[in-house]
Amino acid sequence: MPKVIYVSATGLHTVIEAGAGDSVMEAAVRNGVPGIDAECGGACACATCHVMVSTDWLSRLPPAAEAERTMLEFAVDPQPNSRLACQIRLTAELDGLVVHTPVSQR
């Protein structure tokens, strides 16, 4: 069961035990982690699950597909380490992943 650490814009850390195969978005939403709205439920259609991946983890993720890259351009204040949480599938290798939620998603 991979753990994910969500860090809010105000510095609050929430540690979630994700289910196998969950996305970073699903693990957050189901457990009530604030800051990930995910209006489309993971269809890569809304860019409201924008997260910044801790830079030491970034290279360990599969790269973003074109649809995700396009949607990220339109997220609020995208950064080089921005991803959509709904497109990151959790595996055992990602145990301990750290993501930061943006100010715009409360």
Next chain:
Amino acid sequence: MGQNVNRNVVIVGAGHAGASAALQLRQNGWQGAITLLGAEGELPYQRPPLSKAWLKGAVSFDGVVLRKAEVYQQQGIALRCGCRVVALDRGAKVVVLSDGARVPYDVLILATGSRPRDLPVPDAGLDGVVTLRTVADADGLRSRLGSTGRLVVIGGGYIGLEVASAARALGRDVVVVEREARLLARVASPEVSDFYAALHAARGVDLRLSAAVEAIGGRDGRVTEVMLTDGTAIPADTVLVGVGAIPESALAEAAGLACQDGIRVSSTCGTDDPDIYAIGDVSRRPLPFNGGAGRLESVQNALEQARQVAASLCGLPAPAPEVPWFWSDQYEVKLQLAGLPGSEVHRVMRGVSAEGRFAVFHIGTDDTVRAVEAVNMPAEFMTGRQWIAQRRAVSPARLADVAVGLKDAAV
């Protein structure tokens, strides 16, 4: 201000709107009791996957649940599933449950949703004639689609076409019967309709347009065929009726709240009773970008109204109005729509529909963007949505030219 956040709020309906309102109230600092009454037996869940991934067995209930049960407990939300509200007593300020129990409220939020419209033809009650709204409906449909046989979809709207797409992925024979001359006739432009007709035909769906259903026939209580008014009989093992939804406003109507195709509400979701609010599919709401009022059946609308009512009840500033948006997944094609076209618009095509990547922009007489329908063009969708919110004017000629960057099409 002067809002009292210590009152007792009861929310009737635990779909996307009701559950989100409960959570948003707590996030906004609501201190009073929150009771969330859901008619279905399950935890609140997302409906959009039911016509898509659910039918293909690609997602489990855990994959569609909105929040785990513990989250409601942690947030002090009394969630009661399988709980049907049968009456609303505004004088006594209580809702009455089917077992006779009376639940008192200071503030009531009606989030009762909508239900599939029935087909007004004989014998629509046969076994094998189904609609799709709940996870129980979706389970039933999935097991029917798991065995061989032919699916006849009545209604070429989003639900019907998404189910047709899932059924083809499962290898079923599919016929879609649509009364209008084109698919998605009430909700999409002709360009988008034509694209989806070609897509479904290419994937082996038998489309019958301008075809009205006369009756549904069966043998021994089971459906066997769909008869059209022109005399055609289409053999069927399963019939999905997807001809729109009607608001679940009976409680409100019986209690004398103003209703007109939905419960009439203000921009803060208030009804004509100051202690009663209505959100989601059941409400007829102001449409700030179009003028007038309408009912919107979408997750975006459910969430926006949950935020509006929670802000209003907690005395917070009203959230900025959102541009309505919606999406549909069929086969590997993603359609994203923003805005409501309204009248007095002309359409500008960007991209080539035969290439499966295009967007239709709806432009007002003042050259402002009113709506966009984007097929596999997420940048056009996101940009269009921002332009609609900004009431941005564009150059139609530049917009139609894919060689011109999208940002350079704005005036």
